[in-house]
Every structure is written in structure tokens, then in C-alpha cells.
Amino acid sequence: MFYYPSPAVSELEHILTDNWGAYASNFSTAITPCDNYVTEVGEPAINSRRTTSAQWLRVAFHDFATADVAAGTGGVDASIGFETARDENSGTAFNDSFTFWQPFVNEFVPMADLLAIGTVMSVHLCGGKYIPYSPGRVDATVEGTFGVPEPSTSLEETLAQFEQTGFNQSDAIALTACGHTIGSVHAGGFPEVLEQDHITPNNTNGAVNLDSTRAVFDQAVVHEYIDWTGQKGGPLVTSFNESSRSDLRLYESDGNKTMMDLYASGDGFQDTCVGLLQRMLNTVPSGVELQPAISPALIKPINVTWDVTAEQQLVLSGKIRMLHTGEIPSDPVSVTFSNGYTESLVPEEGLGTSAFKLTDAQTNATTQYFAFSIPGSNLSGSTSFTVAAEGFEAQDFEIQDAAFILPSLSSVDVTAGTVSITLAARSDASDFDPSQLSIEVATPVLQPLTLTPKIVRTAVQLAEVESPVTGIGYWSGSAAIEPPTGAVSVTLLSSGKVIDTLLLDAGVAGW
Numbered sequence: 001m002f003y004y005p006s007p008a009v010s011e012l013e014h015i016l017t018d019n020w021g022a023y024a025s026n027f028s029t030a031i032t033p034c035d036n037y038v039t040e041v042g043e044p045a046i047n048s049r050r051t052t053s054a055q056w057l058r059v060a061f062h063d064f065a066t067a068d069v070a071a072g073t074g075g076v077d078a079s080i081g082f083e084t085a086r087d088e089n090s091g092t093a094f095n096d097s098f099t100f101w102q103p104f105v106n107e108f109v110p111m112a113d114l115l116a117i118g119t120v121m122s123v124h125l126c127g128g129k130y131i132p133y134s135p136g137r138v139d140a141t142v143e144g145t146f147g148v149p150e151p152s153t154s155l156e157e158t159l160a161q162f163e164q165t166g167f168n169q170s171d172a173i174a175l176t177a178c179g180h181t182i183g184s185v186h187a188g189g190f191p192e193v194l195e196q197d198h199i200t201p202n203n204t205n206g207a208v209n210l211d212s213t214r215a216v217f218d219q220a221v222v223h224e225y226i227d228w229t230g231q232k233g234g235p236l237v238t239s240f241n242e243s244s245r246s247d248l249r250l251y252e253s254d255g256n257k258t259m260m261d262l263y264a265s266g267d268g269f270q271d272t273c274v275g276l277l278q279r280m281l282n283t284v285p286s287g288v289e290l291q292p293a294i295s296p297a298l299i300k301p302i303n304v305t306w307d308v309t310a311e312q313q314l315v316l317s318g319k320i321r322m323l324h325t326g327e328i329p330s331d332p333v334s335v336t337f338s339n340g341y342t343e344s345l346v347p348e349e350g351l352g353t354s355a356f357k358l359t360d361a362q363t364n365a366t367t368q369y370f371a372f373s374i375p376g377s378n379l380s381g382s383t384s385f386t387v388a389a390e391g392f393e394a395q396d397f398e399i400q401d402a403a404f405i406l407p408s409l410s411s412v413d414v415t416a417g418t419v420s421i422t423l424a425a426r427s428d429a430s431d432f433d434p435s436q437l438s439i440e441v442a443t444p445v446l447q448p449l450t451l452t453p454k455i456v457r458t459a460v461q462l463a464e465v466e467s468p469v470t471g472i473g474y475w476s477g478s479a480a481i482e483p484p485t486g487a488v489s490v491t492l493l494s495s496g497k498v499i500d501t502l503l504l505d506a507g508v509a510g511w
């Protein structure tokens with residue numbers, strides 16, 4: 001299968017862009033609407049008064065908070081998964097979030113990148129702006145240091161801890177206000193902050209919101225604190241227990257200057273939060289190199305793959321996703337292959353909606369899909385295809401047909417604990433030697449002490465089998481794997497170079 005521009009970016013771009021409607025990513029649905037609690041359903045979810053979008057933001061803060069930028073350790077590396085039993089990480093947010101993210105982890109997408117994208121999504125879908133999202137984080141294999149500030153932590157210690165992460169006093173105040181604009185403090189987990197009588201049948205964890213708009217990423221927390229209205233800055237300002245008023249201590253520590261500045265900055269609050277949260281998410285251990293930020297693709301081929309049909313016909317199939325701003329045309333989209341073959345594709349009926357607004361438009365962008373399925377006989381010799389449509393700059397995408405994994409003949413059998421692969425390779429091309437092909441499989445599996453899967457790599461021995469297609473040989477093999485937690489990735493190499501990839505059993509993380 002061809003993933004454009006790479007499996008990692010293709011998957012993460014899907015999460016970022018396909019938010020609602022047709023082909024919405026299962027990631028977005030967890031925080032739609034923004035006060036949703038994905039871990040439970042129905043009445044228990046509503047009465048829990050927990051908020052998944054807020055949990056994701058809090059998890060990212062706790063993972064980041066123990067960074068030591070001078071030493072080059074800690075930061076966003078999903079080490080928090082090993083640290084959930086600590087007092088400083090009280091609450092269900094960590095295990096709830098990791099349980100939700102677990103099926104999305106695979107060879108190309110580490111938990112730490114999901115943890116970061118969780119914050120990007122919560123902010124972008126729930127009233128804030130897009131935090132430019134760069135992938136490339138690396139999952140920790142052991143726990144990190146202690147040091148997440150708690151409600152009882154002194155001001156001096158709190159500021160020193162923020163300083164260690166590279167955030168000065170006013171950064172620390174603003175970042176905390178950006179965090180505490182969504183979600184709640186729960187009396188159940190924080191009896192030192194809130195009285196237990198907040199716990200009722202309709203509020204089973206005793207949630208008290210941090211501002212009056214619990215699921216909206218807005219400036220309300222700042223206004224309510226300064227104006228002393230609504231939630232007055234939240235329970236960490238107003239707690240009955242003076243030593244638990246950590247937000248009050250922090251906000252007052254510069255004479256409320258930072259909070260007053262945020263108050264006066266209007267929409268500037270959103271830009272301040274984007275800047276600080278981006279810095280937070282991009283704080284990674286030394287040696288980890290983040291990739292360029294991902295932007296939504298205007299033209300995106302999806303699930304493009306060679307396969308052999310039941311009638312033994314070689315076919316290239318897939319879809320093209322177009323991202324529109326403003327009115328949605330009903331015009332066809334043309335796909336022209338490098339051998340000259342062209343098809344005109346008609347749009348599918350269902351449209352999707354993205355949180356992105358393109359080219360300063362006022363409305364959210366819309367996704368439109370165009371499916372194709374083209375016999376290989378029309379495409380012989382093609383090495384790329386060009387997608388062209390009215391109002392879009394045409395774009396080229398590479399393909400190759402020297403050798404490829406056959407999706408319909410490759411599968412994971414969880415009960416048997418095996419993965420079976422069949423690949424097809426040209427046996428009639430003089431410049432291609434099928435004996436140089438090899439297959440590697442990477443399986444995400446459970447590991448002790450954290451909900452982050454680890455990736456186990458396995459080689460698959462191949463043997464030639466009978467092929468029903470002239471000019472094409474089939475090679476097959478299988479290998480034992482542990483039960484996968486997410487997509488099993490299959491990589492086809494020719495003389496050590498990757499020429500095809502297939503994510504098997506992507507489940508909720510798929511299209």
C-alpha cells in the first residue's frame with residue numbers, strides 16, 4: 001500500500017484533518033462533543049463529569065513537567081505511562097487516555113506522538129487554535145524522575161520545577177491558565193482541594209469545573225479569576241484548604257501581572273497558548289529530533305494499493321481525498337498515470353468536515369472523496385499518477401509495481417498467533433531480481449508496567465508459491481507473533497530498501 005508522504009505522516013494527518021462526518025478519525029470522535037467522556041457510555045459517562053479532552057491536555061502536562069532541559073532528560077516521551085501510581089499523578093486521566101490511545105500505536109506512531117497530538121486535538125477542536133504539530137517523539141522504556149507540581153507544592157518549588165523545564169515565571173502562569181481553561185478538579189481524587197459533598201449521584205466523582213465553560217478552550221478562566229465571577233479561577237484558587245490554592249499562589253506571584261496581561265490581550269490569549277503549548281509538546285529528551293510540522297493535505301491519496309481480485313485480475317484501487325474551502329464543487333477529479341492513461345473520478349456522496357480553516361476562510365474545510373479501481377493492464381509501465389482538479393495545483397504521487405504485498409492474501413490470525421503474508425513480484429522484468437526480496441513485520445504488543453505497547457520485529461521467511469497471474473510470481477510466508485494491540489506493519493524490502501508497506505488490522509486506527 002502506498003502511504004503519502006509516509007505511513008506516519010499519513011496516519012497522523014488523518015487524525016488531525018478528518019474530524020467529523022465521512023471517514024472521521026476515531027480519534028476525533030472521542031472528544032466530540034468536547035465534554036464527552038470516552039471511557040464510559042450513557043448515563044455513567046454523563047454523571048462522571050469527566051472530560052476526555054481535558055484529560056488529554058493534563059496528561060501531556062504531567063509527562064512534560066519533569067523535563068530537565070539542561071540535562072536533556074524527560075519531556076514528552078510517554079514515560080508517564082510508567083508513573084501512574086505516583087501521588088503526583090493522581091486521577092484516572094493517565095490510564096483512561098493511554099487505554100484510548102493504545103490501539104493507535106504501531107511501528108510508525110509512538111505513544112508519545114499520540115500524547116502530543118491529543119493536546120493539539122483538544123485545543124483545536126474545542127475552541128482554540130491549531131498548535132503546529134511535529135511528529136518524531138520516542139517512547140521511554142523506563143519511568144522518569146519525580147517532580148510534577150501538586151496543589152500542596154510550595155510556590156518556590158513549583159517555579160523551580162517549571163524553570164527546569166525551560167519555562168520562566170510568567171510562562172508558568174500563562175501555561176497553567178491555558179491548561180486550566182478546560183476540565184475540572186475532582187473531589188474524589190483530590191479531597192485536600194474539595195469537600196466530599198460535591199460527590200452526588202449526578203456528579204459521581206465530585207467534579208468542580210475550573211471555569212464556567214468546562215469544555216471550551218477560551219479565556220473564561222482568566223476573566224473569571226480577575227473579575228471574581230463564575231468559578232473565580234477554579235478550585236485551585238478557591239479551595240477551602242489554603243495550602244491547596246496552588247493556582248492562586250502562582251497567579252499572584254507576580255502581582256497578577258501575567259493574568260492581567262492575558263485578560264487585556266483578548267484573542268491574543270489563544271496565540272499565547274499556542275506558543276506555550278507548542279513549546280511544551282516539543283520539549284523532548286536530547287537526541288530526539290522532531291520532524292517538520294504536519295499541515296493538512298489538499299490532495300491526499302488514501303488506501304492506494306495493488307491487489308489481485310477474486311477473478312485473478314491485477315488492480316490498483318484507492319481513494320483520493322480533496323480538501324475544500326468554501327463551496328463544494330461536483331466536478332470530477334482526474335487521475336492521469338505516467339503511461340498516459342487517464343480516468344475521471346466522480347465524488348462520493350458523503351462529505352467530511354475538518355477543524356482546519358484554509359486560506360483565512362471563515363468556515364471549516366470540507367473533505368470530499370473519489371474512489372477508483374483500475375485494471376493493471378491499463379497502467380503498465382506507470383511509475384506515478386497526477387491528480388488534477390479545478391482550483392487545485394496538480395500533484396504527482398509515486399507508485400511502483402515491481403513487487404508489492406497483496407492485502408487480500410495477507411492477514412493476522414490472533415487465535416493462532418501468526419501473521420501470513422503473500423507478495424507478488426514481477427518475474428518478467430530483467431532489471432528486477434525477486435530473490436533479493438525480504439519481509440519484516442513489526443508488532444505492537446503489551447509490556448509490563450505501562451499501557452504503552454512495545455514494538456517487536458520479526459523476519460518472515462518467504463517461499464515461492466503458485467501464481468495465477470502471468471508474468472507475476474507469488475511468494476508466501478508466515479511467522480509467529482504475540483497478540484497485537486494495534487496495526488501490524490509489514491515492510492517489503494528489495495536489497496535492503498523499503499519498496500512497499502502494509503498496515504494490517506489497523507482497527508479503530510484505520511480509515
Ligand code: HEM
Nearest residue numbers: 054055057058061091149150151175176179183184185186
Ligand atoms: C502548578 C501547576 C499545576 C498544578 C498544581 C495542577 C493541578 C491540577 C489538579 C489538582 C487538577 C485536578 C485533576 C483531577 O481532579 O482530575 C488539575 C486539572 C487539570 N490540569 Fe492542572 N495543574 C497545574 C498546571 C497545569 C498545566 C500547566 C496544565 C496544562 C498545560 C494543566 C492542565 C490541567 C487540565 C486540562 C486539568 C483538567 C483535567 C480534567 O478535567 O480531567 N495543569 N490540575
